[in-house]
Amino acid sequence: MDITEIPVEGYERVVRGQDAESGLHAIIAVHDTTLGPGLGGMRMLPYATEDEALTDVLRLSRGMTFKSAVADTGLGGGKSVVIGDPATAKSEALFRAMGRFIDAVGGKYITAQDMNIGNPDLEVVAQETRWVTGLDRDQGGSGNPSPSTAYGCVIGIEATLQEAFGSPSCQDRTVLIQGVGAVGGRMAELLKERGARVLVCDLYEERARELADRLGLECVADAGHEELACDVYAPCARGATLNDDTIPRLGCRVVAGCANNQLAEPHHGQALRERGILYAPDYVINAGGIINVSRELLPGGYDEAAAMEKIEGIRDNLAQVYEIARTEGVPTHEAARLLAERRLEAGRSAQA
Secondary structure, three states, X not given: XXXXXXXXXXXXXXXXXXXXXXXXXXXXXXXXXXXXXXXXXXXXXXXXXXXXXXXXXXXXXXXXXXXXXXXXXXXEEEEEEEEXXXXXXXXXXXXXXXXHHHHHOOOOEEEOOXXXXXXXXXXXXXXXXXXXXXXXXXXXXXXXXXXXXXXHHHHHHHHHHHHHHOOOOOOOOEEEEEOOOHHHHHHHHHHXXXXXXXXXXXXXXXXXXXXXXXXXXXXXXXXXXXXXXXXXXXXXXXXXXXXXXXXXXXXXXXXXXXXXXXXXXXXXXXXXXXXXXXXXXXXXXXOHXXXXXXXXXXXXXXXXXXXXXXXXXXXXXXXXXXXXXXHHOOOHHHHHHHHHHHHHHHHHHHHO
16 A cells, blocks of 8 residues: 655645555545544545546545534544546455555544445445444444435524524425435425425436425426526535526525535625525535434444434524624625634634
């Protein structure tokens, strides 16, 4: 295993791991461990270049620092990416090598599921390191984090409805969900149970249509979906979907979804504010999964009831974000950053 340090200003540690025998080519980024070890998922994508992978892991690990700070998980921010096609490059040897790579970071980084990485992959990783969360319940973990992420997002939608309309009720509110995978699909189900009118769309139309038929929802075309009139628009797939092209066409009053990095650029938060659209910052509303797996690290192990109670705190965290935005006259994404940085600073002061 060849492990190389990549110096990056503002990050505690960024390392490249390469293993010729297994074909592993991966990067681990630890952004900030002021509040605890950096926890963040592992993703596997066929990045065109290492620079593209590095950009992704740096952005994601920094986001995990803010997510954990706002969610008060007692953890810091980290992330890992594996460069390769998940359809063809996965192997036991590769994930064993990844486990050794994670272990070499010495507990400063703890991994979990992310894009194209599931429990079977993590089980192999765990054969080489103990710094793994989100394993199945029968292995002492908390299981798939997707239901927890979905539940937290619905709690966040209710908090955002309270801010926008003066009531948290989803009854008769129209919610448009783009991307109905493991998280978006569960959100649709929970919102339907709460009396919302739920519209769904997906790049893979059959997936949206199957869900709509099963739950009695309305399936709409993915192309141009941003323009549909709705109370809440929930982006639940890839990031950067709030951009110069889409924001002028949005037909919603609220944006509150589970996708990471929804703003293509920071100034798009201000663009939403200028249009009178209330934005629930992604790393605040989608923290349910990280909150859930963080409970595995407490003395005594995972407690589902305690985890669900902690996820309820997303409601209060968003309320604080909206209060900062109102009182300080800033967009909500900036208010979320301020809240995270104040909690990080409090952590640093406590350690001084």
